[in-house]
Amino acid sequence: MTGAAAPARTFRRSAGARAVSTACALLFVAGAISTGAAGGLTPGFFVLAGLSLLSLANLAGAWADRYTLGETGIEYRNVLLSRLGARPRLVPWSDVVGVREHRGLRFGRLEPRASALFLVRRSGRRLVLDSLADFGGVLGAVRRYCDPAKTAQ
Numbered sequence: 001m002t003g004a005a006a007p008a009r010t011f012r013r014s015a016g017a018r019a020v021s022t023a024c025a026l027l028f029v030a031g032a033i034s035t036g037a038a039g040g041l042t043p044g045f046f047v048l049a050g051l052s053l054l055s056l057a058n059l060a061g062a063w064a065d066r067y068t069l070g071e072t073g074i075e076y077r078n079v080l081l082s083r084l085g086a087r088p089r090l091v092p093w094s095d096v097v098g099v100r101e102h103r104g105l106r107f108g109r110l111e112p113r114a115s116a117l118f119l120v121r122r123s124g125r126r127l128v129l130d131s132l133a134d135f136g137g138v139l140g141a142v143r144r145y146c147d148p149a150k151t152a153q
Contacts, residue, residue: 006069008071009069014132031051063080069142072092113136115141
């Protein structure tokens with residue numbers, strides 16, 4: 001008896017990650033503008049301008065990153081960069097040789113649930129899945145596609 005394949009699901013960054021990225025970008029850009037207007041081109045201005053650029057890059061990632069988990073593998077794409085010609089990257093499930101669940105510390109104790117996944121590829125490189133909305137769905141999909149015991153059920 002053949003079961004229907006689960007449809008591919010697309011995940012994006014969590015609302016909290018997007019809010020922090022937005023707040024940091026606003027803070028550093030406002031600081032750079034304020035420092036530049038008040039003191040001119042000082043070393044402090046250049047530090048804040050550099051942090052502003054990094055925050056804006058992080059902001060673009062937080063709002064435009066998309067991870068699609070399907071039967072063939074994990075596809076990562078950035079909607080903003082794809083408009084500039086960047087192609088999506090696909091990591092087939094057959095290339096994943098190990099999955100590590102990360103549990104952070106909270107008040108000196110391990111968190112009860114995983115907060116990030118490290119997928120170890122055949123080449124030795126890692127793909128990190130963290131700060132994604134519906135992390136439970138991500139965790140379930142990775143377990144379903146990577147664990148043969150889970151797919152047999």
